[in-house]
Each structure stands twice: as structure tokens, then as C-alpha cells.
Amino acid sequence: MNITAVIETTENCNLRCKFCLRPSFAGSVMSLEILEKTISHIIEVSDSKVDFIWHGGEPLLAGLNFFKAIPKIQKKYNTNGLKIVNSIQTNGTLLADKFTKFFEKEGFIIGTSIQGTPKIHDSVRIDKNGNPTYDKVISRISKLKNKPSTIIVLTKDILGKEEEIYNSIKPYVRGARLSEYFPSQNNGETNWKDKGTMPDSLMPTPKEFGESIVRFYEVWKKDSNPIELKPITEFIRSFIIGKSSGCLYSQEACRHSVIGVKASGDFYTCMRGAPNKQFLLGNVCNKPLKNYKILSSKIMDKRITALTKGPCKDCEFWNQCNGGCPLESFKVYGDMEHKALYCEGRKMILNYILKDLKDMKLK
Amino acid sequence: MENKANVMKVALLAQEEQKAGKPILMSYSESYGGESA
Numbered sequence: 041m042n043i044t045a046v047i048e049t050t051e052n053c054n055l056r057c058k059f060c061l062r063p064s065f066a067g068s069v070m071s072l073e074i075l076e077k078t079i080s081h082i083i084e085v086s087d088s089k090v091d092f093i094w095h096g097g098e099p100l101l102a103g104l105n106f107f108k109a110i111p112k113i114q115k116k117y118n119t120n121g122l123k124i125v126n127s128i129q130t131n132g133t134l135l136a137d138k139f140t141k142f143f144e145k146e147g148f149i150i151g152t153s154i155q156g157t158p159k160i161h162d163s164v165r166i167d168k169n170g171n172p173t174y175d176k177v178i179s180r181i182s183k184l185k186n187k188p189s190t191i192i193v194l195t196k197d198i199l200g201k202e203e204e205i206y207n208s209i210k211p212y213v214r215g216a217r218l219s220e221y222f223p224s225q226n227n228g229e230t231n232w233k234d235k236g237t238m239p240d241s242l243m244p245t246p247k248e249f250g251e252s253i254v255r256f257y258e259v260w261k262k263d264s265n266p267i268e269l270k271p272i273t274e275f276i277r278s279f280i281i282g283k284s285s286g287c288l289y290s291q292e293a294c295r296h297s298v299i300g301v302k303a304s305g306d307f308y309t310c311m312r313g314a315p316n317k318q319f320l321l322g323n324v325c326n327k328p329l330k331n332y333k334i335l336s337s338k339i340m341d342k343r344i345t346a347l348t349k350g351p352c353k354d355c356e357f358w359n360q361c362n363g364g365c366p367l368e369s370f371k372v373y374g375d376m377e378h379k380a381l382y383c384e385g386r387k388m389i390l391n392y393i394l395k396d397l398k399d400m401k402l403k
Numbered sequence: 404m405e406n407k408a409n410v411m412k413v414a415l416l417a418q419e420e421q422k423a424g425k426p427i428l429m430s431y432s433e434s435y436g437g438e439s440a
């Protein structure tokens with residue numbers, strides 16, 4: 041099978057973003073011993089391609105020597121000539137020239153996070169001492185030969201500023217993903233629903249989310265030289281092909297091959313499942329991927345049955361949405377049987393795109 | 404007239420990929436291009 045391994049090099053981070061998914065910043069850096077065992081095991085169970093996503097915390101805190109070891113270990117164990125792709129998701133503030141030169145030489149794909157405009161970014165993406173980080177990130181990524189992609193977390197701060205944000209990030213990136221914000225530290229507490237509020241003050245309502253992403257779509261459509269803007273471009277693709285392709289919109293992505301590896305060597309069905317034990321496959325020392333397909337399929341089958349007989353029954357956008365991320369359901373509601381939190385907003389943008397495709401006789 | 408050229412471009416590319424037999428499920432590096440899950 042093809043494997044996508046999201047590897048947490050460390051829980052630690054030099055930033056304290058207000059919407060951070062991390063429950064803790066206490067962990068140490070993955071040891072070189074665990075790194076070697078992780079890489080060798082993943083290569084051993086893969087049959088054609090491996091995506092290694094070097095993640096954190098802030099992965100660059102692992103240091104240059106950690107990253108220099110990666111291609112050496114991959115070469116040592118990749119005796120069957122698998123295609124290996126390395127990507128790194130960094131906040132960009134520590135992307136010194138020594139890292140840039142190494143990543144460019146070794147072909148690492150670089151992703152970063154720019155939260156729209158300088159003002160919005162500096163209000164939420166702050167360092168440990170509360171200092172702003174926008175200028176540092178832009179200064180670092182501007183030196184890259186290939187522009188990075190970026191994530192924009194769709195929070196309440198974004199609402200109404202979509203055009204300004206699109207134009208602000210465009211000079212610095214080759215693409216952006218509008219990422220749905222959900223409160224990972226909610227831990228299944230559902231009393232927020234009874235209060236008629238969202239579980240976090242930064243979180244837009246599903247309607248606000250939908251309206252915002254529609255505005256992004258309109259800005260993107262008007263651009264004569266557009267950047268890739270996900271998930272909008274993925275939605276268009278999914279209408280044409282008939283199925284969704286990416287994480288958060290396709291449970292097949294989870295079912296097939298995504299795993300999360302903690303710095304300790306613990307393997308999870310996805311990093312979003314950590315540290316809940318029910319998603320733990322084992323530790324790298326006991327070759328946990330032997331059980332991967334069985335566990336991930338069991339979880340997914342149960343969820344898909346619950347959704348297609350329940351909240352997603354007869355939904356015309358099932359193939360585009362798939363009910364959303366199973367682990368979002370778990371984190372927000374405490375079980376795996378809830379549809380996407382932003383369902384109403386997802387339907388809004390999907391209806392909007394579908395109308396355009398119909399007007400163009402593409403649907 | 405409303406500009407739908409960008410939509411058309413993405414849609415046509417998807418059609419070409421489908422004809423060429425490209426897998427529906429993109430790999431993480433294609434789907435995310437170095438972004439976070």
C-alpha cells in the first residue's frame with residue numbers, strides 16, 4: 041500500500057498560536073533511533089510510494105542534523121526503489137538559510153502558515169512571549185526558490201476580509217488551503233450545543249463559514265492569474281470526477297493509508313487521533329502497521345454506516361463531503377457518528393460551485 | 404459577464420486526469436503540497 045506518514049518530530053513549538061491544535065508543548069525531539077525505526081518500518085510495508093510529512097510542534101526545532109539523517113536513512117532502506125516524497129510543515133520563523141539550502145537540495149516540499157493579512161496573523165500567530173511573527177515568516181519564505189503553500193485557518197477574524205487576505209498572501213505562496221477550524225481541545229464536551237453557541241470564540245458558525253468560503257471563491261474566480269485555492273479547487277475536481285480526493289472530505293483517504301507517528305514512536309491511525317488510545321496502533325518497536333488496515337477499515341465502516349443511514353442519508357453532496365473528518369466528530373462530539381460540524385457551510389459552497397458547473401454545462 | 408475561466412480550467416484538468424486514469428485519491432503530497440492535515 042501507499043503510505044502517508046505524518047511524523048511529529050517534536051511536540052515543542054516556539055509559537056503559541058491562539059487556535060493551536062496541540063494539547064501539550066512538553067515533548068522532546070524524536071531520537072535518531074526512533075527516526076530510523078520509523079522510516080524503515082514504513083518503507084517495509086509500502087509497495088509503491090511513501091509520503092513523509094515532517095510535522096510538529098515546530099519541526100525545525102529538531103535541528104538540521106535530524107533532517108540531514110532523513111534522506112540517508114531512506115536511501116539505506118529503500119532497496120526496492122519506492123517513490124519517496126518529503127514535505128515539511130513549518131511555521132517559517134526558524135527557516136534559516138542552512139535549512140533552506142538543505143531542503144532545496146533534497147527536494148523537500150515546504151508548507152507554512154500565513155494567517156492572511158499582517159494584522160490578523162500577528163493577532164493570533166504569536167511567539168512564546170506574545171510577540172508578532174508575520175515579518176519574520178515573510179522574510180524567511182521570501183528567500184525560497186520555490187514558493188511554499190500555506191494554510192489559512194478559517195476563524196472569525198477572517199470573516200469579511202476574504203479579498204484583502206487573498207491579495208495579501210498571493211505574492212508569497214503558490215497555493216493556500218482554507219482550513220476548517222475546530223476546537224481540538226474540546227474533548228467531546230457537547231454542552232456548548234445546548235447553550236446555542238460555538239465551542240470556541242474564534243470559531244465561525246457553519247453559516248459564517250459557508251459565506252466566507254463563497255466570498256473566497258468569488259475572489260479566486262475574478263483573479264486572472266490565480267493561485268491554487270483549496271478546498272475550492274478540490275471541490276470542482278470532485279464534481280467532475282464524482283468523488284472527493286483529499287483529507288477532511290474523503291474518508292477513503294483515512295481508510296487507505298494515512299498514519300500519524302509521535303516523537304515517541306507511537307503510531308496512530310491519524311495524528312488527529314493522538315493521544316486517544318482507541319486510535320493507537322502500537323509503537324514503532326513492535327511493527328504496528330501490520331494491524332493498520334484492519335483497524336482503520338473497522339473504524340471507517342462503522343462511521344460510514346452510521347452517517348449514510350442517519351444524518352447524511354440522501355445528501356446530494358455525499359461524494360464531495362463524505363460527512364467530514366471522523367476525528368473531528370470524535371473530538372467535538374465524543375463519538376464517530378456525527379456529520380461535519382460545518383455541514384451547512386459545506387453545502388452552501390458546494391451548491392454555489394455546482395450552479396456554476398451547471399451553467400457551464402459541465403454538470 | 405461573470406468570469407468562470409478559472410473554474411473551467413480546473414474542471415478540464417480534472418477531466419483530462421480522469422481520462423488518463425489518474426487515481427481519484429491523490430497522495431498527500433499532491434493533495435496538500437506540504438500543508439498540514
